[in-house]
Amino acid sequence: MTGDICSFSLKDVASALQQRQLSAVEVTRACLARIEATEPAIGALLHVDAEGALARAAELDARGPDPELPLWGVPVTVKDALSTRGLPTTAASRILENFVPIYDAFVVRRLRESGAVLLGKANMDEFAMGSSTENSAFKATRNPWDVRKVPGGSSGGSAASVASGQCFASLGSDTGGSIRQPAAFCGCVGLKPTYGRVSRYGLFAFASSLDQVGPLTRTVDDCARVLTVIAGHDPRDTTSEPRPEADFTAAVRDAGDSLAGVRLGVPRDFFGEGLAEEVRAACEAALDRARELGAELMDVRLPATDIASATYYIIAMAEASSNLARYDGVRYGRRAPASGTLEELYVNSRSQGFGEEVKRRIMLGSYVLSSGYYDAYFRKAAQTRRLIRDAWHTALETCDAICTPVAPVTAWPLGSHTADPLQAYLMDAYTIPVNLAGLPGLSLPVGLGRESRMPVGLQLIGKAFDEGGILRVGQVLEQALPGIGAPAL
Template structure:
């Protein structure tokens, strides 16, 4: 029997009343994972023995009626450190790495008695938008197994959409939570930069990376963000901003809230049917009392170029630590120290990772730094200023999450530039450190379309308020793929 068709609140009620035990819920979740895994390939490892032992101890202790997350299974993206559980970042380079510590986000989940059920597949070192760059296997879209699930957190998104788990964690550097959420018809948020500690997240782009939750509904997403958010002295970029209850505005009406619709987000490159779906969603928000007006974010067109210089430069620095000396993969045919470095990195990294390391190294090199990295930083400031001007007059920004619905496996993997351009709507949010959510907004040819809502820094409560108002008055989130008992 599956329990993943019930919300966290419903599951909590059953656990408190002892109509189901934590062990029973954990066993049922493991069965859901195993029965659907051949179809979606969302997981790299299942934490069965430790999860069942933790659940048994929790049953013995008793479920805290005031702790809604007690006993709830959680899937974790494989670039987030989990003590004693294989953490590979979907790379050959870390094929055998078992961390000796938990990421802060994972530790906070454990502190709320959540049960880490397994680690999910991803693009290697979070570099990619389709989940085809994993060193181990590609994950499939929950709605159509011939389509990509999005990336880089494709495994975490597909696992929730397919009903393998109710909740999961991903990371978002340029859209890696929101785009897979859109492609799989679920809820995913990239919080304000610094809201969730990056301690224990295997670094890609340190000024961009942020951990965030996936869920079936908006409220569950906010409930999980409540668990993982907070200041962490072990992360120098962690914010000291006081964290509110992210569910606090859910249920409030959105009358007179001003929402901006940037003309650049509905222009060239956006699929006409996706555009039509988003305009319909905007009309729906207007019917709920929101004020929708067109604005301009003129520098957003430079976002992709800026991102691939900044992110690749930071990646080239962060990935220097993977050298075959301390842990992970080491080339067997190396005969001296230089060959250990060169052959280990040549054999251990995939093509996309090597491409980005080379791009970043070039951008930071003597003679090119000013032309590329410095210039990208200056244009990043202009993108931030564009957002600030809009938020001086508006509460939120809306637009599509991705320019298209999920595309076919293998159709873009040969063209990295086309893959990069697919992130043009999500990247500016990371460059500016803003919160952005993707929620289900409709379907095009049977595949989900994501609506992206963007707020100023630390406005997650308002983002969730509007997202929940849309969700409560539509039924897109209730529609499930065939693999999860739906009819689509």
């Protein structure tokens, strides 16, 4: 094969590796060189395991290609919220600064078993709390398309790593849009699977009833390949759905070039006030192309969507407050020195270890769970969540998928929302309902903003456990649209 190895799709590089046109060491060295060249500008990774990656690649080359291993020799990265045996796992927080796990997350083990080469850990908003990857305790990540802008979050390091050519795929986690939004901002494909499709074992929890692990890749086909590897039942995760293993690449392979017979729901409320004109134009152009390909576009109503953000943040912060109680400076993680009483140890360790955004969410979560406020806030939010879930499931009875923008704007300048967290919270308004309903959502790049020249993402939302359906629609659209190219790093 000729050309820059790091510009290949996962599908193409996997094929070249299987046919011995490239060696695993050769591809790994190319990615490590790309990391060395781009990291000073974008800061996508918190830890690079060059020695371990090269040793793994050499081991694979010694054994030779294996057609039973779909990711044989393919370099990948994973979000730092996923446990990796023998490698630092910090969730981008000072409280876990020196933590090295003794076990792999379910999805990391699946990657290793499929033959992938793990290059390192991607930066993120601390404990996945943020929409810009500026809340990391260690550094801010920058968007490869314009280093003056954010890559989105909280999986911004994963998206930036894929977009900049450092790897061929990455794993992120999505609690309220944290895979789809950075994928849209960085011009990648990102998928939040149905809740329960992918095991959360080994994922450092933010909000347990909302979190889901998923892939970020350059193409829809690549996304299907990674999802096929990481999906599956895990008895260690009680929320893991006991479904048969599925081959999602079949949906892409058999997609064809037509959307005839496909009904796409369009909630007009998502295309109203607050949506940037350049985002509207790119998304509507993609929908027009879908109509030309034979899809039927139909209006759908989604009541209670206007209160989804408030519902989400009450539930997410309550669950975060509960989940993060385990980081107390006693069993593992940062311990404040010279603490007097046990209470002082807790207070000092958590005060020094957690960043401002995490502290804010813990306090808000503790407040809505406190005596006298539980019924007024958390219980009502849980009831509203059910209404939102029912509305989305009802809407999907009339169509095959629902289409919305991923975000109301393209990537914003670094630092522009750090002083106004509420403004940043509202940027997730289009992705949050999907997590509340537990549905699968695919972010597909559909163009560049006319003014910003930054990527725009269209969100395809499917029925529960119908990832194959939205991957098929995404594949047909991806092949029919002109593409956005790659960032000029």
